[in-house]
Amino acid sequence: GQNIDQPTEMTATEGAIVQINCTYQTSGFNGLFWYQQHAGEAPTFLSYNVLDGLEEKGRFSSFLSRSKGYSYLLLKELQMKDSASYLCAGGATNKLIFGTGTLLAVQP
C-alpha cells in the first residue's frame, strides 16, 4: 500500500531545535516534499528531497533516507511564527500522497 506517517502534534520552545519525522511507503517513489501551512492559509513549499542526505536552507533542513523510507524536517532557532502544520508528501508513480500533517506549537 501507499502510506505516509507523521506525528499529529509537537510542542517546542522558542529558540530551540525541533525535528519532525515522516515515514513513507509508496510505490514508484520519486521524492519527498515538506510544506508549511498556517491555520486557514495556503500550504507553502519548504523543501524537496529526491536523493539521500541532508539539505539545508537557512533555519530549515530536510533529510531523506530512501532505504529506510524515512525523512525529517529540522527547524533551528525556533520562532513563534514557526507555529504551523508541517505536511510531508511523497511522490509516487503518478500522484502525490500527503501525510496528515504535524501541528507544531512553539511556546515562549
Next chain:
Amino acid sequence: DGGITQSPKYLFRKEGQNVTLSCEQNLNHDAMYWYRQDPGQGLRLIYYSQIVNDFQKGDIAEGYSVSREKKESFPLTVTSAQKNPTAFYLCASSISSRGATNEKLFFGSGTQLSVL
C-alpha cells in the same frame, strides 16, 4: 505578483444545492489540482488537469465536477450528490503537465465550505 486566487474564502451550501468554487492562476502553469482537507486527514486529491480541456479524477471525485476551458481557470463544482461537503478546499498548480510527483505545488489560500 503571480499567484493562485481562490474565491470565496467562505461558502455555505444548502441541502440539494450545487455550489462552485473559483480558482484562477496567473503563473502560466499547465497543471492544476483540487484537494480537500479535513481535520486529522491528509490532503486528498479530487480532480486534476494537466492541460486545457482535459482533466482526470483523483481519489475522491464522486460528487464533484470540474472544467478547464482556459489555462488560468479550474473551477470546482460541489454537487448535491456530495453528501459530506464540509471541508477546506485547496486549489494548486504546478509548472508542467508532467504532474505533481516531482514538482512543487503552488497553493491558493483555500475555501471553507460549510453546509447550512
